[in-house]
Amino acid sequence: MAVDSLMRSRMRVLTLNAGSSTFKWTAFGAGGEVVESGSLSWASEAADDRRRQLRLLLRSFVPSDAIGHRLVHGGNRYRQAVRIDPQVQGGLKALVPLAPLHLPMALHAIEVVQDSLPDVPQFACFDTTFHTTIPDAAAAYAIPLEWTRRWGLRRFGFHGLSVEWAVKRAREILGRMPSRLVVCHLGSGCSVTAVRDGRSLDTTMGYTPIEGPVMATRSGSLDPGLLLELQIAHGISAIELREVLEQRSGLLGMSGISGDVGRLRAASLAGDIDATHALEHFIWSLLRAVGSMVGVLGGTDAVVFTGGVGEHHDWVRSAVAAAIPGCRLNERVDCENEVDRLLSLPDAAVEALMIRCREDMVIREHVLHQLADRSKAGAR
Ligand SMILES: Nc1ncnc2c1ncn2[C@@H]1O[C@H](COP(=O)(O)OP(=O)(O)O)[C@@H](O)[C@H]1O
Ligand SMILES: CC(=O)OP(=O)(O)O
Ligand SMILES: [Mg+2]
Incomplete structure (x- = not known):
């Protein structure tokens, strides 16, 4: 078991973060050290140019054992990080209208990686996860209950990966x-x-x-x-x-x-x-x-x-x-x-x-947790 968790923590994780004005990446080495990181500023690029830049970029990364993507919206369905498969991709596509500035590029990155590195597991890590503790009183919108229930309308909250890091660092400092x-x-x-x-x-x-x-x-x-x-x-x-x-x-x-x-x-x-x-x-x-x-x-x-x-x-x-x-x-x-x-x-x-925004560190943590949970489930 100890060997198992040691191996997992030695996984090389690549994190990809499609923000609204930037695309950021960090390749973590087997010891958690940053091997490579960078950022592409695409605030004024059209969607097609962003896709082209992404395809070029994704060809050039160092090898990794797992990839974690920042997905801003998990909706009601994805409350925590999840391994990406075709069903999850379908679920994420359905959320695009709720975050059109972010989700299309993250989904595109997932597809490009899938084509070029089909054997590397990919994980979706959500901005919304950190906010799942918000009480109903804060999450509600004062519209007819029937609508709220039928369409699952609530405050989800975003930037959760960033806030999770800020909280951890505030506590340390x-x-x-x-x-x-x-x-x-x-x-x-x-x-x-x-x-x-x-x-x-x-x-x-x-x-x-x-x-x-x-x-x-x-x-x-x-x-x-x-x-x-x-x-x-x-x-x-x-x-x-x-x-x-x-x-x-x-x-x-x-x-x-x-x-x-x-x-x-x-x-x-x-x-x-x-x-x-x-x-x-x-x-x-x-x-x-x-x-x-x-x-x-x-x-x-x-x-x-x-x-x-x-x-x-x-x-x-x-x-x-x-x-x-x-x-x-x-x-x-x-x-x-x-x-x-x-x-x-x-x-x-x-x-x-x-506190410097380190969504990449939290994405890596979420990926390692998922890998740990999956290997525990596999062992049972
Ligand atoms: N090194 C910097 N110096 C000054 N302003 C910066 C710098 N980096 C980012 N900004 C400011 O932050 C904004 C982008 O925020 P950022 O958090 O980096 O992007 P995103 O929201 O896409 O993740 C820019 O429009 C700029 O105003
Ligand atoms: C959720 C969100 O607005 O993200 P970003 O600031 O990275 O565009
Ligand atoms: Mg951002």
Whole structure:
């Protein structure tokens, strides 16, 4: 048994992460060390170009024993990581309309790997898994019960792989598990999660990854009445609305310049009014989101910033921290060397941390767990 678990932990796992603006990969060696990692930025690429880039890329990886994919949506069917087979692929395809920015590329990566490496087992690891602990009161939408039951409508929550890592690292860095932790994942997609004693209590993303604060190209939360008016009074079709809310809204839509926070900051500092307005609304929406998560927790002991924006834009962190009573940042902390850091002053009542997003580490863990479970089941 000990030999068995040692062999499993010596599996070389390749992790693939199809995000909305990037494709990230990490090849882990037999000892868990990173052999190779990288990222492809494809925010402005068309779907066909993304597929072509992916096919080229997937030819060049070092050999691995198992592959773990980040799948943002598991729906009601996949509550934890699962080995991919044709039935699972069918189940995942059915979820595409709920995450059209993410799932098509992840599914494409699965197919390409299947063609070129048919003997390497592939696993789907879900953003939604971490949020399966959200209580029904938080997960509900106030629509007729019959609809909720018929279609399984609920808040699923996303960025769970990232939040799982943030929670683990916060515990390690602080030397204890903060009872009331707020995790701000700020990347192309943005979400804020309330974590109570290490488990997800509530999160701003919902049935789809559109809900919550403003994002790079996604609108975030909108008045449902406004969506109805666009369709009924202004003739915008539901299909067009979905495309606009996913890909042409958020920071990009408001500014007309870019969904990239760094580019908008530069434009704003150079005097662009629309960029300034978009960033002000972005920050405002983050404060609303953080406030609501602090509210459901009944206060907060610690806050984590992670994701590309959370890691690299100190002025975003400062604006959010300033709105959390008791959270005082040490302005002299330098985050640019990408090492996880405590950001708060030693006497601050609320601790703040910058934690590098490592969805790859959690995907690897989920894959190794699956391999362990399967080998236990095989032994019985
Ligand atoms: N090294 C960096 N320096 C500055 N900003 C960055 C950096 N990396 C990422 N970002 C910001 O984060 C955004 C992408 O977030 P990220 O979490 O990396 O991507 P994704 O959401 O696709 O996983 C970019 O639009 C950019 O604003
Ligand atoms: C769920 C989600 O929005 O993911 P990403 O931030 O990687 O686009
Ligand atoms: Mg991401």
